[in-house]
Amino acid sequence: MVSFHSCAEDEDDAPVPEPAVENSITITIDEPTNDAVVSNCEDVHIHVDFDASIENHEVEIVLHPEGDTSNKLIDYDEHNHDKEISFVQDINLCDFAAGTCFHLEVVACINHDCDQAETADAEFCLP
Numbered sequence: 001m002v003s004f005h006s007c008a009e010d011e012d013d014a015p016v017p018e019p020a021v022e023n024s025i026t027i028t029i030d031e032p033t034n035d036a037v038v039s040n041c042e043d044v045h046i047h048v049d050f051d052a053s054i055e056n057h058e059v060e061i062v063l064h065p066e067g068d069t070s071n072k073l074i075d076y077d078e079h080n081h082d083k084e085i086s087f088v089q090d091i092n093l094c095d096f097a098a099g100t101c102f103h104l105e106v107v108a109c110i111n112h113d114c115d116q117a118e119t120a121d122a123e124f125c126l127p
Contacts, residue, residue: 023054025108027120032104036124041094046074048120050085050108057109059085066101066123073102093126101125 030047038044050059063074073091093102103123110116 021054023052023110025053025056025110025118026051027106027108027118029104029106029120029122032122032124034122034124036122037127038093038124039127041096041126042092044091044093044124046087046089046091046104048087048104048106050087052083052108055081055083056085057081057112058114059087059109060105060107061087062105063091064103064105065096066103074104096126098126 028049028051030049031045032038046061046063048061050056058077058079060078061074061076062069062072064071065073073093074089076087076089078085093100101123102125104121106120108118110118
């Protein structure tokens with residue numbers, strides 16, 4: 001009896017492709033916390049961290065008085081591929097009346113085209 005074997009791999013022996021690893025980003029607004037009343041309008045501390053499972057692509061931070069999106073007090077946009085990005089800035093808000101509230105809006109692009117994004121926001125007020 002003669003038997004022949006093929007040199008080609010059997011379909012069952014073909015390598016199985018690894019599943020695609022998806023990037024994920026965690027945004028942490030450390031300061032000010034949501035619904036906070038800041039104690040010192042001269043030195044309001046803004047601190048936002050971006051932690052990516054693979055890499056960041058683009059991050060945006062906008063601070064404006066509540067209801068006035070055209071008055072951007074912070075308008076930060078950074079294209080960066082680090083896994084961790086930290087934004088820290090102090091801002092003086094004493095030109096605004098007591099009781100004025102502010103909206104901090106944060107966006108992180110999950111992929112290069114930014115068709116997927118993670119968002120976070122916080123609102124805080126002056127006493």
